[in-house]
Amino acid sequence: MTPLDDYDRAILRLLQENNQMPQREIGAAVNLSAPSVQRRIRRMEAEGVIAANVAQVSGEAVGLPLTIIVTVELVSExxxxxxxxxxxxxxxxxVQQCHYVTGETDFVLVVCVASMPAYEEFTRRVFFGSGNVKKFRTMVSMDRVKTGLRLDI
Amino acid sequence: MTPLDDYDRAILRLLQENNQMPQREIGAAVNLSAPSVQRRIRRMEAEGVIAANVAQVSGEAVGLPLTIIVTVELVSExxxxxxxxxxxxxxxxxVQQCHYVTGETDFVLVVCVASMPAYEEFTRRVFFGSGNVKKFRTMVSMDRVKTGLRLDI
DNA sequence: GGGATCGTGCAAGTTTCTTGCATCCCGATG
DNA sequence: CATCGGGATGCAAGAAACTTGCACGATCCC
Incomplete structure (x- = not known):
């Protein structure tokens, strides 16, 4: 994989904020021509540096206002x-995000649901359904202080 | 805020996967014309249903291969x-993500760093620097089983 | 010094986005 | 029951952005 240079990092910083900025503007911001910007973006997409280009949808807006973080401990590992x-x-x-982690806890989940009853239904289905969940700890998010995946590069 | 109809939800499902799909293709997929698709996207952006359009950058690719989840408990609340x-x-x-949560734990953080020494430096600077962190629990992600924010709508 | 490789900018060609306009649908109103 | 009005739609033309062939310049390695 080609190592990233300062131009690449500058482009990534912009695209992490808004991947619909015209190449012309990106070029002006980083001192490159639009075609050069495009070729770099293409290369980083092909190499997996840019994993995806996505729209971030507001959970509140689509009827999933609750974000809950759950740590899960299994019976059998x-x-x-x-x-x-x-x-x-x-x-x-x-389940929006799921990490398999070190330590006493086995998994950390980020879950988006419509309501607490919906969450309870989820725990019954996913946790108790398997028979392998020893215990789980529910932490309801009162404030999404920071969200998204803006890497500092 | 205008409630979302089936067209809106179908468009959002596509844009969550790839927000660079041409409006013409989106239209073909959901049975609308390109201009109609565009007007709906515009409306949802204006209303905040679409919170942002971003490129997802691979942490490994930019030298931040470690993802660590940290629960933080404060002395004073x-x-x-x-x-x-x-x-x-x-x-x-x-800090990529930060949630202020209910329960004994006060915060849950998702942190991306280059190495464990970099993480230790982070804990010294951010946790011990404040003097208000009672304790924190470090869980290193061995596998990002699922990531991103694809809402099921 | 010569030559290959890679990245760059320019410019033309192509695709996509954008917008004015006429039409249609549906609910409200007389 | 007919009519009106608001809102969304599709079409088509114009504008903007993306894409690509090409020539030039820098760099590295003989």
Whole structure:
């Protein structure tokens, strides 16, 4: 993979904020021509530096106002059990993010739901359904202080 | 705010995956003309349903391969102390996400760093620097099972 | 010094976005 | 029951942005 230079990093900083900025403007901001900007963006997309170009949708606006962070501890930590858990979390549409982590806790989930009853239904289906969840801790987000994935590069 | 109809939701589902799909293709997928698609996107952007259009950058690709989830407990939970903590977390470039949550834990952070020494430096600067962090629990992500913010709408 | 490689800017060609306009649908009103 | 008005739609033309071929310049390695 081609290492990133200062131009690449400057372009990424802009695209992380707004990936619809015209190449012409990006070029003006970083002192490159529009075609050069485009070729760099293309290259970074091909190399996976830019993983995706997406619209961020407001959970409140689409009827999912609750963000809940859950730490999950499993009964069995065999590779098969871990894989089964990963699969069930990946498939659950409520789960926005899922990390398999070190320490006593096995998983940390970020869940978006419409209401607490919807959350309870989720826990019944996903946690109690498997029979392999020893315990989980629910932390309701009162304030999304910072969100998104703006890497400092 | 105008309630979302099925067209809006279909458009959002596509834009959450790829916000660079041509309006013509979106229109073909949802049975609308390109101008109609555009007007709906514009409206949803203006109303905040679409919060942002961003490029997702791979942490590995830019030299930040470690994702760490941290739960933080404060000594003092007065409004002023909470606000000060929020500010310091918001300002720290390593912090990708920060939630102020209910329960014994006060904050949950998602942090991206280059290495464990860089993480230790971060904890010294941000946690011990304030003098108001009672304790924190470090969970290193071994597998980003699921990431991003794809809402099921 | 010579030559290959890579990135750049320019400019033309192509695609996409944008907008004015006429039409249609649907609910409210007389 | 007919009519009116608001809002959304599709079409088409114009504007903007993206894409690509080409020549030039820098750099590195003989």
């Amino acid at each position: 065999t590779p098969d059990a871990i894989d089964a858990a990963k699969r069930s979390f990946r498939e659950a549409p409520e | 007065t409004p002023d102390a909470i606000d000060a903590a929020k500010r310091s977390f918001r300002e720290a470039p390593e």
